[in-house]
Amino acid sequence: MISVRKLSKRHGTREVLRDVSAEVAKGETIAIVGPSGGGKSTLLRCLNYLESFDAGEVVIAGATLAPGKRDADLRGLRTKVGMVFQQFNLFPHLTALENIALAPQIVRRVERGAAARRGRELLERVGLGDRHGAYPHELSGGQQQRVAIARALAQDPEVLLFDEPTSALDPEMRDEVMAVIKDLATRGMTMLVVTHEMQFATDIASRVWVIDRGTIAEDGPPAEVVANPKTDVAREYFRRQRR
Numbered sequence: 001m002i003s004v005r006k007l008s009k010r011h012g013t014r015e016v017l018r019d020v021s022a023e024v025a026k027g028e029t030i031a032i033v034g035p036s037g038g039g040k041s042t043l044l045r046c047l048n049y050l051e052s053f054d055a056g057e058v059v060i061a062g063a064t065l066a067p068g069k070r071d072a073d074l075r076g077l078r079t080k081v082g083m084v085f086q087q088f089n090l091f092p093h094l095t096a097l098e099n100i101a102l103a104p105q106i107v108r109r110v111e112r113g114a115a116a117r118r119g120r121e122l123l124e125r126v127g128l129g130d131r132h133g134a135y136p137h138e139l140s141g142g143q144q145q146r147v148a149i150a151r152a153l154a155q156d157p158e159v160l161l162f163d164e165p166t167s168a169l170d171p172e173m174r175d176e177v178m179a180v181i182k183d184l185a186t187r188g189m190t191m192l193v194v195t196h197e198m199q200f201a202t203d204i205a206s207r208v209w210v211i212d213r214g215t216i217a218e219d220g221p222p223a224e225v226v227a228n229p230k231t232d233v234a235r236e237y238f239r240r241q242r243r
């Protein structure tokens with residue numbers, strides 16, 4: 001589903017990603033962890049070309065990304081690769097249902113009634129069937145994030161990218177969002193999830209990547225990487241997360 005080959009990216013003179021190569025099979029869930037500034041967000045943003053890169057190639061959901069791609073090439077990609085951010089980024093003047101049903105109508109020309117029916121189904125799936133008419137400011141952070149996940153699902157993506165989806169939430173709201181993501185993992189969605197919640201990472205992930213200074217320092221099943229880290233950076237990172 002995803003193949004990253006020698007991906008490199010600089011910001012000015014700073015090398016943010018260095019020769020990153022990785023493969024992700026359909027249905028895998030990758031938990032991405034590691035110290036601040038290591039390049040986790042940048043890698044995710046390169047995978048759906050929210051950021052360009054300087055060298056290498058990404059093949060994702062059938063699309064090939066390389067330096068110098070134009071926006072016109074990316075329209076299809078953005079429906080196949082969804083992204084959910086730490087800040088939910090809902091449209092404040094639209095209801096929960098309208099937030100979910102808008103893009104399919106515009107991007108994929110789904111008929112209004114069909115988009116609304118699908119939107120309601122997705123709200124049910126994230127546990128918000130009764131809140132379709134609520135505006136974002138009437139919802140808790142955890143509820144807003146679940147609407148954001150439903151909105152991403154409405155495009156029928158083949159891959160979902162999550163950048164710290166629970167970091168902006170109070171602890172009591174994290175569980176409900178993590179439960180939704182875990183359910184998606186169980187249903188076989190291909191996902192990359194940046195998170196600092198190690199229990200969550202261990203629960204959902206087929207593999208864990210530890211990203212440090214622009215490279216994947218460790219890559220393996222949680223039982224290996226988390227239980228038995230080989231690098232100093234991973235050991236130190238996990239030790240701090242446990243404290």
Ligand SMILES: Nc1ncnc2c1ncn2[C@@H]1O[C@H](COP(=O)(O)OP(=O)(O)OP(=O)(O)O)[C@@H](O)[C@H]1O
Pocket residue numbers: 011012014016034035036037038039040041042043
């Ligand atoms: N627009 C930018 N201009 C210059 N440097 C940038 C820019 N965006 C990111 N960087 C740098 O790239 C590096 C990687 O940043 P990135 O946000 O990908 O890290 P991260 O692993 O997501 O960190 P965190 O855990 O804090 O979210 C950092 O050193 C950061 O300062």
Ligand SMILES: [Mg+2]
Pocket residue numbers: 040041042
């Ligand atoms: Mg980040």
